[in-house]
Amino acid sequence: xxxxxxxxxxxxxxxxxxxxxxxxxxxxxxxxxxxxxxxxxxxxxxxxxxxxxxxxxxxxxxxxxxxxxxxxxxxxxxxxxxxxxxxxxxxxxxxxxxxxxxxxxxxxxxxxxxxxxxxxxxxxxxxxxxxxxxxxxxxxxxxxxxxxxxxxxxxxxxxxxxxxxxxxxxxxxxxxxxxxxxxxxxxxxxxxxxxxxxxxxxxxxxxxxxxxxxxxxxxxxxxxxxxxxxxxxxxxxxxxxxxxxxxxxxxxxxxxxxxxxxxxxxxxxxxxxxxxxxxxxxxxxxxxxxxxxxxxxxxxxxxxxxxxxxxxxxxxxxxxxxxxxxxxxxxxxxxxxxxxxxxxxxxxxxxxxxxxxxxxxxxxxxxxxxxxxxxxxxxxxxxxxxxxxxxxxxxxxxxxxxxxxxxxxxxxxxxxxxxxxxxxxxxxxxxxxxxxxxxxxxxxxxxxxxxxxxxxxxxxxxxxxxxxxxxxxxxxxxxxxxxxxxxxxxxxxxxxxxxxxxxxxxxxxxxxxxxxxxxxxxxxxxxxxxxxxxxxxxxxxxxxxxxxxxxxxxxxxxxxxxxxxxxxxxxxxxxxxxxxxxxxxxxxxxxxxxxxxxxxxxxxxxxxxxxxxxxxxxxxxxxxxxxxxxxxxxxxxxxxxxxxxxxxxxxxxxxxxxxxxxxxxxxxxxxxxxxxxxxxxxxxxxxxxxxxxxxxxxxxxxxxxxxxxxxxxxxxxxxxxxxxxxxxxxxxxxxxxxxxxxxxxxxxxxxxxxxxxxxxxxxxxxxxxxxxxxxxxxxxxxxxxxxxxxxxxxxxxx
Numbered sequence: 001x002x003x004x005x006x007x008x009x010x011x012x013x014x015x016x017x018x019x020x021x022x023x024x025x026x027x028x029x030x031x032x033x034x035x036x037x038x039x040x041x042x043x044x045x046x047x048x049x050x051x052x053x054x055x056x057x058x059x060x061x062x063x064x065x066x067x068x069x070x071x072x073x074x075x076x077x078x079x080x081x082x083x084x085x086x087x088x089x090x091x092x093x094x095x096x097x098x099x100x101x102x103x104x105x106x107x108x109x110x111x112x113x114x115x116x117x118x119x120x121x122x123x124x125x126x127x128x129x130x131x132x133x134x135x136x137x138x139x140x141x142x143x144x145x146x147x148x149x150x151x152x153x154x155x156x157x158x159x160x161x162x163x164x165x166x167x168x169x170x171x172x173x174x175x176x177x178x179x180x181x182x183x184x185x186x187x188x189x190x191x192x193x194x195x196x197x198x199x200x201x202x203x204x205x206x207x208x209x210x211x212x213x214x215x216x217x218x219x220x221x222x223x224x225x226x227x228x229x230x231x232x233x234x235x236x237x238x239x240x241x242x243x244x245x246x247x248x249x250x251x252x253x254x255x256x257x258x259x260x261x262x263x264x265x266x267x268x269x270x271x272x273x274x275x276x277x278x279x280x281x282x283x284x285x286x287x288x289x290x291x292x293x294x295x296x297x298x299x300x301x302x303x304x305x306x307x308x309x310x311x312x313x314x315x316x317x318x319x320x321x322x323x324x325x326x327x328x329x330x331x332x333x334x335x336x337x338x339x340x341x342x343x344x345x346x347x348x349x350x351x352x353x354x355x356x357x358x359x360x361x362x363x364x365x366x367x368x369x370x371x372x373x374x375x376x377x378x379x380x381x382x383x384x385x386x387x388x389x390x391x392x393x394x395x396x397x398x399x400x401x402x403x404x405x406x407x408x409x410x411x412x413x414x415x416x417x418x419x420x421x422x423x424x425x426x427x428x429x430x431x432x433x434x435x436x437x438x439x440x441x442x443x444x445x446x447x448x449x450x451x452x453x454x455x456x457x458x459x460x461x462x463x464x465x466x467x468x469x470x471x472x473x474x475x476x477x478x479x480x481x482x483x484x485x486x487x488x489x490x491x492x493x494x495x496x497x498x499x500x501x502x503x504x505x506x507x508x509x510x511x512x513x514x515x516x517x518x519x520x521x522x523x524x525x526x527x528x529x530x531x532x533x534x535x536x537x538x539x540x541x542x543x544x545x546x547x548x549x550x551x552x553x554x555x556x557x558x559x560x561x562x563x564x565x566x567x568x569x570x571x572x573x574x575x576x577x578x579x580x581x582x583x584x585x586x587x588x589x590x591x592x593x594x595x596x597x598x599x600x601x602x603x604x605x606x607x608x609x610x611x612x613x614x615x616x617x618x619x620x621x622x623x624x625x626x627x628x629x630x631x632x633x634x635x636x637x638x639x640x641x642x643x644x645x646x647x648x649x650x651x652x653x654x655x656x657x658x659x660x661x662x663x664x665x666x667x668x669x670x671x672x673x674x675x676x677x678x679x680x681x682x683x684x685x686x687x688x689x690x691x692x693x694x695x696x697x698x699x700x701x702x703x704x705x706x707x708x709x710x711x712x713x714x715x716x717x718x719x720x721x722x723x724x725x726x727x728x729x730x731x732x733x734x735x736x737x738x739x740x741x742x743x744x745x746x747x748x749x750x751x752x753x754x755x756x757x758x759x760x761x762x763x764x765x766x767x768x769x770x771x772x773x774x775x776x777x778x779x780x781x782x783x784x785x786x787x788x789x790x791x792x793x794x795x796x797x798x
Contacts, residue, residue: 030760033155035080037792043149045072045141046798052077055780055789058755058763061290061299063783068138070293071307073796075142075168082287082304082757083146084155086172087165088690089305093175094118095361100163101691102364111385113359114373115396117178124174124404132408136170139307143168156759157692173306174407180303181400181431183278187329187462188396190514192231192386193616194219195464199228201608208639209605209617213518213626216505220459224467225333225392234387234612254499254516255322256544256718258525259437259445261493262741266536269742270439273540274311274320276301277720278734282687282705283757283764286735288749288779290786295415299747299781301735304757308410311737313747313781316417317440318739322497324433326453327512328399330460330475332378332468339390345376348471352377378468394465397475399452404431409450419446419488426450427481435497439741447495449484449502453511463513479509494529498522498718518626520550520716537748540738545774546718547583552593554629556581559596562656569663571674583714583721585680592677594714595665598726599658601628607643619724621715680710682727687753687768706753706765709772719774736776745785748776 037054050073051063060077064070078086091097095112097105112118128136144167147154158165197206203219211217221227255276262269278285290299291309300312311320336342337351344351355375360368374381378397383390405428412425422438426448433451438444454475456462466473485502487495500522501515528543529535560577564570572592579589601624606614618624631637635651642649649657670677688694689704711729713721721732733752740746750770756763770776780786 029159030156030758032153033150034756034758034761037080037794040795040797043076043145043796043798045145046796048798050796052794052796053786053790054792054794055786056791057288057767057777058791059288059290059779060755061780061786062292064293067294067296068134070291070296071135071138072142072145074289074291074302074307075139075144076146076796077289078287078302078304079143079146079168081755081763082283083143083165084157085283085690085757086143086168086305087158087163089176089179090168090172093121093179094172095359097691098361098363098369100161100364103366106361106363106369107385109361110369110371113361113371114380114382114385115182115398116357116373116380116401117182118171118175119357120178120181120400120404121171121174124177124407125171127403127405129408132411133170135307135411136173136407139173140168140170155757160692174404176303176305177404177406177432178400181398181404184323184432185326185328185398185400187327187512187514188331188382188386188398191329191331191462191464192388193613195225195228196231196234196616197609197613198464199231200610200613203227205608208631209627210623211513212630214513217461217513219463220461221464222459222466222473224470225465228465230389230392254325254521254720256496256498256521256525256720257320257322257435257437258494258496258529258543259320259439259447260529260535260540261445261489262443264493264529264533264535265740266534266539267740267742267746269441269443269740270318270445271535271537271540271741272318272320272437272439272445272739273544273737274322274437275544275733275736276311276321277732280685280687280730280732280734280752282689282693282753284687284734284752284754284767286751287755288751290781291414292783298414299779301737301749301751306407308407308414310410313739313744314414314416315441315744317422317438318741319413319422319439320437320737321434323499323516324435324449324451324453324502325499325512325514325516326433326451327462327510327514328431328433328451328453330378330397330454330456330462330473331382331465332376332395332397332473333465334376334378334381334393334395335469336393339393342374342381342393345393346469347377348469376468395468399454399478400431402430402452402478406430406432418442419444422446423448423486435499435502437495437497439739441741443741444489445495446486446488447497448486449511450481451484453479453484453509455479455509461513462510479511483509492530493533494526496522496525496529498525514622516622517716518622520625521718521720524548524550524718537738537740537746541748541774541776543718544733544736544738545712547590547713548581549583549714549717551625551629551716552581555597555632556593558632558651558655559593559659562652562659565656565660568667568672568674569659572659572663572666575674583679583683583712583717585678585683585710585712587679588674588677590679590714591666591682592662592674594679594727595682596658596662597628599661599665600654603642603654603658603661604628604631604639608639621722625716678710680712683711683713683721683723683729684708684727685711685721685729685732685772687765688730703759706768709768711772712774733771736771736774737779738776744781745778747779747781749779750776 095109257274298309300309335346337344357373359371378395409428429450430452438446460473498521499516687706693705713719721729737749
């Protein structure tokens, strides 16, 4: 990071000097890359003229006479507004950050190269059908047309970092899918954390910490791995080095979606809602787009760098997604013929050749670094990137390595016209397991889980690293699509998912034991939907804004049961008592409770875990909140005893100590008067730019990031916001949409930042206020509505 800081300081100084010396030069430097959105442009590669009508929020609606030009133009407009974001995401997925950012990024590039995100995308390209290939090729042509015609006025980041973008390829688009698969499916980290806990504290302690809300489960530790004693200490390098660049998942990674039948809505037609939870970045990970041409007539949220609409609607249907949380990764302990220069691995008593892939990592201002990636039949050896001593080689098996046909599924999803076609498209949806909710213009609603989920052997839970050489822990195929959870027009009149357990205890397969919602968000959404049999758009929006935390109903009582030691504690407890359990920005009770809860967790388990395990565990509220809810009912549980003191502490001792700690912390940071302890002062969001807004250099962060804004929500509320350092929200609702099937133009939505990625552009941050206040704007769909909302019109001619 030292090298990044060095060049970042230089860049920041240069920018400030330029802006101070002459505002005219500064304006020219910043505004020159802004795209042309009005008039006519001649673009080689088009077959016919294409119209791009941008609505008042800058969303481009593409009207094309053929499908080639439709996706060519989508690539062009993505590049107009988000080319730098596309470039940095491509470099992340290809493991080439070091080329522009230097030695500090070598560990992140090594991680990506070892996992083989680009290799998986290259494999996916060879398997795609002709339809999907044509779309991807046309899209890449459009991106490249923009790059070639704007080499002298690329986004400012290219100039500052000295980056000259290579031509875009279809595999670049598919690589972003690999990055998303990593973001949403890194169960292997949890396997290591659980195994390390067993190594230090034993299986019973791990059971309490990780599976307390699932008493029917237990950790089955294979004899061959000796209770994971070899995981007691990790090497300094680890996968955590890539967290801020790869947006690697918190345990709370997830989203909300629901759909309500017309029998329960004010309009008499289905209403579908979706808000996806991802990294809070500048610009947003999402980009809104309308696509009209050939078989396609869609509007919704897209990913810059990838064609088609990912969530949204077409003429006949609407759909939304949440992460299924399926366990699609397993770690295997391997036996190699040599730990220093391995050539073979053992499986079922026979030796097999390791596949060796040689990678070269180019490093800015330094010599290239060579990397050998060793592959077993399970996947790559990952000790180096996880920081695990090589004495026990670990390989990663991941469904991503089995092939990836998601893009073909998205294409068919975009033109699906009914429930049968919708489900047929999802049969090809393999990696990135998702919960899909569905509505159509005939009044139907539905739910379908989609994804390639492994069937494990009877001895294999998927919770811990297992022996890879015996053959007893191999996958037994994948759950058939026909047996994945689904429902159509259920009698309840609505369907909701929130990364919760979507199966009953009698379901014959194991999807996962790591649901990102222990049930709190899903229960809250379901109860609010059930309480109203004539739901309006406003009612749905109110649910998206809901900040009530169900577990507080249980935990608050223990706090209120203790006697205050002084007047300020009495004031604090009085505010918690009258608090409505909502984490709204102006709530003082939310601040007192949440700071107390964090100290409660800390004072209860940090002494037992030690710093290393604490660092991995306390960022997982979907594990520790249900654990604490369960634990608090046992006042004398040994977890409450502080091993660093001679006396034996009970629950009430820890509750009292934690209140003292919380009030002291709040007083030191926000003053003596509890009236000034509003949640929005503690809990703020800064939308951060990659990479210039994450360097720690004040001038760059000021220029490229948003200003901190007060944020509502908590780790397990419907309006979710996960935080760190200590309450800076870094992950949460990345977009919202509400679609009423009664009218194709009744679509309400908001992105988290804005459409543009260009510095100081009017549409770079114009959605933040509405996002913050859980407001929305109408998004036009039909040509007539788009024309009525037109802010700019651009004609592209061949």
